[in-house]
Amino acid sequence: MNALDIRGLSKTFSGHVVLHGVDLTVRRGEVHALVGQNGSGKSTLIKVLAGYHAPDAGATAQVLGRELTLGSAAAADRLNIRFVHQDLGLANDLTLTENIMLGRRYPRRAGIAIDWPKARRIAHECISRTGPAIDVNRTVAEFGIAERTRIAIARALPDNDDPALIVLDEPTAALPAQDVEKLFDTIRGLTAAGNAVLLVSHHLDEILGVSDTVTVLRDGARVATVPTAEVDKHSLTELIIGRALSRDVERAPRAVDDSRPIATIEGLSGTSLLDIDIDLRPGEIVGIAGLTGSGREEVAALVTGRTHRDGGTVRIGSRSVPSGDPRAALAAGMAWIVGERARYAVFPAMDLRSNITIGDVGRHQRGGRLRHHDERAEARDWIHELGIVASGTDADIATLSGGNQQKALVARALRLKPAVLVLDDPTAGIDIGARQQVHGIIAGRADESMAVLITSTDSEELARLCDRVLVLARGRVVAELARGVDLDAATIDHTQVSGVPA
Template structure:
């Protein structure tokens, strides 16, 4: 595949300019750069989701017009985007073979589809129920469904945008192994990822984009994380995690839960003190995100209690949680966190409208000032406060989500995947923001699929398995011990450990096995 002089402009803003690339068959080629560098835009052009304003695309030396997803699919290109392109109300099986169901004389042959589906699972190592509805499985599982659909189409070029962002360590390893197998069999893989270690480990070559322009294309073996970051941002940047301030000895317990349960979450006990960052680790399906939703009242607990500053919160709902001083940054900013059709200002102001309202009227002047101040604090970079928030990069959208809650100055901040789909510079800013908020006395609970991020940011981390807490680990614990606890390997590693914040909640439940 070759692209020549590809360009794209939105509302007078150039997002891609003069991009030239030659990618041979069977190569794993990664695109890296900051949010807004043009990586996803280039993939969408190749996938036919959007049209380029300039330039040409050629397959096997033949220049081809790509104007729709159907055009790309016909030429063997399959795009797996961050946003996903599944039919939520249909089953996994139906989505994998969408438009390509086995049939004879017009009649569907579901048995044949199930056989083909089983073969795909065997090849990929995935484990998904073919009869499950897509809107009832995790985001990570949805990502796997998209990969299965690409394979079912027999794609010769698979373009993946942040494919490992919501996968567990084990799932990431399986996916990277699968990518290597696909390339060895002749499939070209285009990979966009912010996980530089993964990019370097799996890629043959890496292209760096900055501000919509091509910076370098180099063999992966000639690069390292520091040099990649320098090319991405045009300067050296400190990519180390900030060290959280110690929790004061006299810090009071701000948030606690006892016997919390619903669905996959079973009898969870936890507490987090003022100024403490508590991490929650576990595999997809272990109950991590569900625990945060129960603490926020987004899901109603069937058992247990939630207490804030010694006061039990009865009939907990998002409205009551917000009034009490609890905020939730959800896993999916586009589906649950932001209103994409509205402006940056409206989104940032949304959670605190009541503080600037008199009857049905909102004081817009006060709102603009408040939004401008908090946007500067978290460094939201937008063309204008009234620009649609969908036009912002992923990193700036994520910072806007934090800003929305910080206008309320919550006492407890629950954060699910704080840096999902965020470039290295924005990731560093978000890490610093979380550490600074805790230093000011806020209690923070973080769920992350990145074990290193979790252990470096948190004062201590709890591990969930099958909806139960099976381990507690202090900051700096070797990641292998946390992963072992999550999988149930080596049970002796999943028990209580010494911590700067001792807790009585790390005992492995009796009868809990891998």
């Protein structure tokens, strides 16, 4: 009996067909991957399954042979369909127990006081179903991202032992390789217990490594469902984009540049980061790699002023950038692009034009008023130059795919003509085609007037783009890898795990 059977699923928004007659079968006890470019219909399918959107008439669905009313959140919950999204939705200041109990009824003593020992036992039982036991009294903020993902999965599991369909939406977007393997162990444990997992991901190596079956969506239609063992990365990529992928962007080795750095970072410290020095020279792309907890995830926020640093200096040319002051960083000639678009970058209630120009609207002001005609003209130029797919400059940013939203953020940064561009996991959660386009834009714009600092959990991305990569462990630089010498994805991965150069 299948964990999920969907037949003839279509969805139309204002005359635009987003899904067209999609069939999907997920077998009990399997990991079924759902892949496709941004805008292929994956997110809409998941939202219909979750009850957020109602489907067009004619679609049917069953879960373990029982009828599922698509478009009903209550029906999905009743049939043990559970969802874990990329942002996890955890309350970091609450304990593991309190997070597990969110959405559940707390056990009570005499019907009044919360029975905390019993609540902790429930939390312990839930987390144990996803792997080794961990302390349920600790706050979520004390755990690494891999453990937090486990907590989100544990919270999603039904109270009973009935099999569940667990939908994981981009669960590895911000996970380094070592933590991804921990998550895969959790997924394998879930399916071994009879649950099914529907995995949505843009990371094809991970799809090939953990899934049993893969379904490909393209332009709202299902174009293939195949056993994972029958495809490789190349053939799966062609199924996703509908053509052969052009050769990846890869920078040629640069001559040693003895010129004065554009930017100098000395003794940078904060949170888990300890005394980091980085020089950035004209036209250079420098990468930062490291496992979760290495300090890699702190670098961009400390450099750009998003968080206060404990020590160290950041200088662009002759200008010092004060700690915790993003405005001063912008004024000194720095711009940045983040991977966590929804949290830190996109203004969802604004249109595409405003999201592009908001970093500096002054250039379009005359007599204290904003000249929207000029603003639209500039936005059109960026849309054309970066290949942003949208209905127009006034399109709601929320209607764009993740890849096109990210290109809008690239436009926002580049229009400032920065001396230093800081990229914090810039292609997290976007598809392989959009990722290649963003890489091409970054490599093409790194010229004699701009330096780029990029932190990423994607070793292949760093190896493809960077002239140098600094590998962090325990808050310090443990290796510097150079293009043309020892810079490749395998060496980055080895150095991250071992803490020493390969």
